[in-house]
Amino acid sequence: MTSHVGLLLVFAALVSGAFAVLSRDDVREQGLFALRLFGAFVGAAYVLGWLLYPLPL
Amino acid sequence: MATPVTRSTTSVSPYVVCAAAWAVPGAGHFWLGRSQKGFALLGILTVMFALGLWIEGRLFPFEFTDPLVGLAALANVGIGLPYVAAKLLGAGVGRAVAATYEYGNTFVIVAGLLNMLAVLDAFDIAQGRK
Numbered sequence: 709m710t711s712h713v714g715l716l717l718v719f720a721a722l723v724s725g726a727f728a729v730l731s732r733d734d735v736r737e738q739g740l741f742a743l744r745l746f747g748a749f750v751g752a753a754y755v756l757g758w759l760l761y762p763l764p765l
Numbered sequence: 766m767a768t769p770v771t772r773s774t775t776s777v778s779p780y781v782v783c784a785a786a787w788a789v790p791g792a793g794h795f796w797l798g799r800s801q802k803g804f805a806l807l808g809i810l811t812v813m814f815a816l817g818l819w820i821e822g823r824l825f826p827f828e829f830t831d832p833l834v835g836l837a838a839l840a841n842v843g844i845g846l847p848y849v850a851a852k853l854l855g856a857g858v859g860r861a862v863a864a865t866y867e868y869g870n871t872f873v874i875v876a877g878l879l880n881m882l883a884v885l886d887a888f889d890i891a892q893g894r895k
Contacts, residue, residue: 710864715820719872722813726879729805730886738805 720749779891786887788845790880793887806883814844814876818851822869823859837870843877 728742777796786793791806818824829835841857842848851857857873860866889895 710820715865715868718816719868719875722809722872723875723879725805725809726813726883729802729809730882735801 716753717750720746720753724749777891779888782891783884783888786884787843787880790845790847790883793884794890797887797890799890806880810844810876810880810883811847813872813879814847814851817869817872817874817876818856820865820869820872821860821863822857822866822871822873823861824848824851824857824873825870837874840874840877840881843881844873845880848877 724742724745727745728738732738732741782793782796785796789807790810791803791808793803794800794806795803824841825834825837827835827838859869863869886895
């Protein structure tokens with residue numbers, strides 16, 4: 709349990725779930741919102757990771 | 766189509782509900798009849814806190830000479846009784862040389878902050894705003 713990506717995925721899943729539960733009332737909406745948020749977390753992590761890849765210049 | 770949720774208030778003081786919501790993640794929502802949210806919050810936040818400790822995260826001391834350490838300690842306390850239990854069991858010492866130390870800190874801190882958010886949500890529900 710020391711993989712950066714593994715921990716990133718677990719963290720994103722847990723935080724997405726908590727936000728979805730707090731911000732949506734319907735269970736189906738919670739699930740869809742959690743999935744969207746999870747995708748956004750993971751996508752943003754990869755995009756930022758690649759943008760920062762050349763640093764330090 | 767979303768199911769309309771009945772707005773409800775409780776005869777109990779919202780502050781008592783908040784105290785329960787802080788002490789046990791999800792308890793405020795249980796109290797207010799939002800069992801699904803209560804179960805989800807209890808599961809997610811407890812797992813997140815426990816996972817953070819398991820991967821060698823630290824429960825920070827209240828040392829405000831270093832503001833970030835003090836703020837992290839406040840965030841840690843946000844999870845409620847699991848924090849007290851962890852302290853009593855001697856967990857959360859943290860091992861700074863562990864590869865997962867910073868990740869563990871993040872899990873534990875964010876679990877506390879999310880529980881504070883759940884407390885505010887329970888307060889809004891108790892006030893009839895949601």
